[in-house]
Amino acid sequence: MPELAEVEYYRKQWNPGLGKTIKAVRINSRVRDFRDCPVKEMVRRLPGRRLEASQAHGKQMVFQFEPGAWLGVHLGMTGKLRFSAADPLPDPHAHLVLALPAGWLVFSDPRQFGKILFEVSVHPPHWWTRLPPEILSRDFTLRRLKAAVKRHRNTSLKSFLLMQRYFPGVGNWMADEILWRARLDPRRTPGSLDDGEIKALFQRLRWVCRQSLRIVGDHWGEFPESWLFRRRWKGGGACPKTRGPLVREPVGGRTTCWSPQWQK
DNA sequence: CAACCTGTTCGCCA
DNA sequence: ATGGCGAACAGGTT
Known part of the structure; x- marks a missing residue:
């Protein structure tokens, strides 16, 4: 896990x-x-x-x-x-x-x-x-994220977030949680993001890392019901924001869960 | 029984 | 060269 x-x-x-x-x-x-x-x-x-x-x-x-x-x-x-x-x-x-x-x-x-x-x-x-800057460190900057976006503009956002050289520690469920909170469709490409969307991605990246360290890092705590994490494992789940159906299908070769009504 | 899996790396192709 | 994709790795679980 x-x-x-x-x-x-x-x-x-x-x-x-x-x-x-x-x-x-x-x-x-x-x-x-x-x-x-x-x-x-x-x-x-x-x-x-x-x-x-x-x-x-x-x-x-x-x-x-x-x-x-x-x-x-x-x-x-x-x-x-x-x-x-x-x-x-x-x-x-x-x-x-x-x-x-x-x-x-x-x-x-x-x-x-x-x-x-x-x-x-x-x-x-x-x-x-020689490891890259940690997401919660001062060296992980919006500038750095923008450089990564420019370099990998044609892949899916899902594959992008799984790249450890930019986002060390992000795995399958964290990537889905981050994109859901940034309201971004995982099939979108980094190159299609406008400045506001890149900023949202940056902020949600750091927020999900900080919160999951607080909840799981110390003692194996439960994520709140408000997290996508709690619904993502099986088909038939509902989006905690819209109550609409969640989709579960491969994006970038990995099983991905998202809320089509919420993420654009 | 078959399909699926929270990760990384390799080879192939453009 | 670089970027992007799909297969492969190995064994347990659904």
Whole structure:
């Protein structure tokens, strides 16, 4: 499920390990999650290191160890992080397990679209420092959005919002929520937007990120009934604004939910 | 049983 | 070169 706020939620699930020293690493190195990971080095060098801090950035996370080592985690489609007081051995999808003095930090991912990275270094690795500005940061500006619109004027708005190099953390449901609140038809192109519509998109982008972090990021809360999120999963839903029917069909290759009477 | 899936990357084409 | 699209990845769920 992981998009921006859900990633932040999962990041915190490893907080019980903060300040603790890794005793052992258990890994299923055959799975796809480790395709870009120096597995042997990680298994050799993580034990004895202390989990110092963690951060999330869009859908990407980093866990910082002392002395200098960095564990990158991307949850893909079905990845999860959890702390387990009992040995998670029975879980066949627990591909990475970090043993603490008491308990285990677990990464599980049945579908294996996630990605684990590892680097030993005093400084944070390039794959962490070269990420684009976060949507809620000062560097994410209307100017930047307009440049992206100009460059990708012919794709659908739906595909556009899913581009992580501009909108890190936005996934399928967030894109639909943002377009619904900006009253924009997901099949429209960025190039067709006027200045007011671009501004609305900018504001709704930031609003949906901020609110979903507040609701889901801390503790897995429920979105209010007023959100499209609550109606979008099954056919036959009604728009919370107009009470009219919602449409559910692929746009840009992804299942998309929108309200034709509300979004133009 | 078949269709579907909250993500990314690759190859193909214009 | 760059932009845009569709397939592929793998396994669980509806």
